[in-house]
Amino acid sequence: MDQALEQITDFTASVRPEDLPAGVIEHVTGVLVDTLACAMASRDCPGARAAAAVPDLPRDAGGTVIGSSAVATLGMAAFWNTSMIRYLDYNDTFTGGHPSDILGALIAVAGARHLPGRTLLSGIAVSYEIFHRISLRHRSYRKDHGALVDYLSIDQGFAVAIGTAAGIAHMLGYDRDRIRTAVSLAATNGLPLRASRSGELSHYKGVATAVSTRQAVFACQLAENGLTGPSDPFEGRHGFIEVMEGKAGPMNLEPFGEWAVLRSGLKYFPATANCQIGIWAALKLREGLDLEQVQEVVLHTSRFLRHESGSEPAKWAPTTRETADHSLPYVVAVALLEGDVTLAAYTDEALSSPKVRQMMQKISVAVDEQIEAEWPGIIQIRATVKLADGTTREVHAANPKGTYRNPMNREDIRIKFRHLVQPALGADTDKVFDQAWAIADSGDCAQVFEQLATE
Numbered sequence: 001m002d003q004a005l006e007q008i009t010d011f012t013a014s015v016r017p018e019d020l021p022a023g024v025i026e027h028v029t030g031v032l033v034d035t036l037a038c039a040m041a042s043r044d045c046p047g048a049r050a051a052a053a054v055p056d057l058p059r060d061a062g063g064t065v066i067g068s069s070a071v072a073t074l075g076m077a078a079f080w081n082t083s084m085i086r087y088l089d090y091n092d093t094f095t096g097g098h099p100s101d102i103l104g105a106l107i108a109v110a111g112a113r114h115l116p117g118r119t120l121l122s123g124i125a126v127s128y129e130i131f132h133r134i135s136l137r138h139r140s141y142r143k144d145h146g147a148l149v150d151y152l153s154i155d156q157g158f159a160v161a162i163g164t165a166a167g168i169a170h171m172l173g174y175d176r177d178r179i180r181t182a183v184s185l186a187a188t189n190g191l192p193l194r195a196s197r198s199g200e201l202s203h204y205k206g207v208a209t210a211v212s213t214r215q216a217v218f219a220c221q222l223a224e225n226g227l228t229g230p231s232d233p234f235e236g237r238h239g240f241i242e243v244m245e246g247k248a249g250p251m252n253l254e255p256f257g258e259w260a261v262l263r264s265g266l267k268y269f270p271a272t273a274n275c276q277i278g279i280w281a282a283l284k285l286r287e288g289l290d291l292e293q294v295q296e297v298v299l300h301t302s303r304f305l306r307h308e309s310g311s312e313p314a315k316w317a318p319t320t321r322e323t324a325d326h327s328l329p330y331v332v333a334v335a336l337l338e339g340d341v342t343l344a345a346y347t348d349e350a351l352s353s354p355k356v357r358q359m360m361q362k363i364s365v366a367v368d369e370q371i372e373a374e375w376p377g378i379i380q381i382r383a384t385v386k387l388a389d390g391t392t393r394e395v396h397a398a399n400p401k402g403t404y405r406n407p408m409n410r411e412d413i414r415i416k417f418r419h420l421v422q423p424a425l426g427a428d429t430d431k432v433f434d435q436a437w438a439i440a441d442s443g444d445c446a447q448v449f450e451q452l453a454t455e
Contacts, residue, residue: 008130008183063075074105086101124261130162130167155193274309309328
């Protein structure tokens with residue numbers, strides 16, 4: 001028996017929407033509203049344009065497309081939604097990646113089936129628990145190497161596909177056999193390569209997980225209509241463990257019980273999770289600072305943060321949004337000069353700004369052994385600045401807003417929602433926000449999504 005498959009099946013079947021703790025419902029509501037905002041701001045992204053151009057019409061009622069009344073199959077709607085959610089890299093952060101990518105499929109299905117809002121929220125919670133446990137198993141951090149170790153370069157889409165299949169199966173009330181099949185099919189055909197995130201980044205980087213959600217929807221459709229799946233996709237012969245480690249064996253998933261979703265975080269600024277703390281440090285450092293006198297800025301942090309966002313020459317010369325929002329020197333330079341980092345920081349004009357380029361060249365990133373010893377329990381940067389007159393100044397920033405130790409509250413999310421959605425909806429933004437936040441009480445979640453449609 002594939003114990004991992006049975007654990008996932010048991011958990012998915014056991015959760016009842018009405019039994020979810022109030023804290024989980026509140027947290028997941030915030031995740032949903034934040035995700036909708038990210039999608040609304042990316043309605044014209046390459047993935048969305050490609051989805052709109054593909055002739056893939058449904059036979060019955062189509063899946064819900066965020067911000068649109070477009071008609072598409074469930075699978076295409078899942079791809080379309082997740083492409084938008086993922087495009088700005090402004091969506092959530094959690095173990096191994098961005099589980100809110102899963103919401104593209106859950107929204108497509110829940111809206112098409114007119115499910116109660118609480119059922120959708122329950123599906124999100126279930127999918128996060130599974131995403132977290134799969135990610136823990138196939139990703140690990142080795143401090144001696146200063147980087148994440150990804151077995152055989154498997155991308156986060158693997159966990160996205162499995163979490164998506166389980167979330168849909170839960171929302172639609174599948175029996176145990178169909179849950180097992182949906183998860184098995186998603187796992188068996190869900191091993192994407194991290195080549196999508198290497199070298200010169202293409203459009204596919206932004207839609208890789210969207211492809212995974214589309215595959216998961218298809219897996220659920222096959223399971224729902226009686227197809228059976230492999231019995232041992234994780235622990236059996238030629239299963240996931242054998243692919244990773246060369247020999248079949250136990251998956252050893254973290255037991256279900258504690259709600260790990262409560263440790264997921266959101267992004268206060270439009271930049272990769274690793275760079276959030278750098279922006280907060282820069283905002284503290286610039287208080288009362290004469291920027292014309294700055295000669296040198298040193299960012300002392302963990303090996304992981306330096307490796308991911310402050311070790312490659314390209315991080316000091318970004319020419320694309322995808323590189324800039326993953327560059328610690330870039331976002332710190334912008335924050336020092338502008339006092340904020342917004343989407344405007346990634347326009348062609350901003351990327352080529354001489355002032356930003358000049359400031360970046362004054363910034364270096366170093367490993368601080370004390371900070372390294374406390375990572376990942378504490379996310380922090382100690383920033384020092386040297387001025388032209390020889391004086392120095394130092395600030396310390398820890399646990400940026402949005403992380404579970406310093407979470408964004410409802411009003412923080414409202415401000416972000418307003419910033420991202422108002423260009424599309426105008427004055428109705430706050431009203432739509434309030435309706436979305438009350439989705440747990442809605443008997444038909446589609447009514448909430450209809451308020452976002454602009455065409």
